[in-house]
Amino acid sequence: MNKGAATILMDIIKDGYEEEKEHAVKCIWELSFDxxxxxxxxxxxxxxxxxxELQSSSRESISKAADGAMWQIGAEEGLDNDSSRAEIRSGGGRKGSVMxxxxxxxxxxxxxxxxxxxxxxxxxxxxxDNMEGSTLQAMAEAVQNASVVLVFMSERYKLSQNCRSEAEYAFSLKKKIVPLLTQRAYKPDGWLGMIKGTKLxxxxxxxxxxxxKLTDLAKELGELQVRS
Incomplete structure (x- = not known):
């Protein structure tokens, strides 16, 4: 950023080839975690x-990346308008759920x-249906409605910008996060390691x-108000 990367990335987004635009937008998304x-x-x-403009791109991978970057830059902004709320209610989970x-x-x-x-x-x-195919606004509402968020930890999860946006949003709302390991011998580091912290x-x-392991997990969830 100190070397002027933002200007270069915006020039690529404006005039680059489709694949170049996609990578530039993903780079913007990654940088916006700072x-x-x-x-x-x-x-x-x-x-x-x-x-x-790219949010309406005919290339789905670009429009999704642009959605993600815009959401991360604005975080929870944009959830207050009526159209967003209507869309969110259709897929945002129930109050007091396990997400x-x-x-x-x-x-x-x-x-x-x-x-x-x-x-x-x-x-x-x-x-x-794969969160990358859904709106980030719907994800945000699901996090907001959750009493607890189960994070399925793996290297793939850590490298996913979508997963990071989701987990960090849950963390910012001070939701109870319960980590589940899905990759044998994997030790979370970086941002995922910080979210895991010293949690069981x-x-x-x-x-x-x-x-x-399911019995152990159920015991952890037992005292939470997350039953039907």
Whole structure:
């Protein structure tokens, strides 16, 4: 940023080839996780205009990246208008639910955990259509409605900008976060390590019997108001 990267990235977004635009937007999204850079981007009208134009791009990967970058720059801003609220209510989960935050590659274990928790009487919300195909506004509402957020930790989760936006939003709202390990021997570091902190985590990587870990998880959730 100190070397003028923002201007270069905006020039690429404006005049680059489609693939170049996509990478430039993702770079903007990644940079916006830094609070000081986020504030700089928030006040840059040219950048916001360029990203806004790409939100309607015919190339889905670009429009999704632009959505993500715009949401991260504005964070919870944009959730107050009536149209957003109507859209959110259609997919934002129920009050007091257990929300599952996972990378699409770990969807099968997430589905298994969700089904097991529902059978035990818990209210569960998860996006089974891959969060990257859904609105970030809907994700934000789901986080807001959740009593607890289960974070399915893996290297893939850490590298996903979508997952990071989701987890950091839950953290910023001081939601109870319960980490679940899905990648054997993985040790979270960086931003994911900070969110995990010293929290007790539950190993669903296959190292231990599933039923045993589910019972342990249910005990952790037992005192929360997350039952149907």
């Amino acid at each position: 609070k000081s850079i986020k504030e700089e981007f928030k006040g840059d009208n040219r950048l916001r205009q360029l990203l806004g 599952l935050s996972y990378h699409w590659a770990d969807q099968q274990v997430a589905l298994k955990v969700a089904d097991s928790l529902r059978k035990r009487g818990y209210k569960v919300w998860m996006d089974i 985590f539950f190993d669903f990587s296959g190292k231990y019997p599933y039923d045993q």
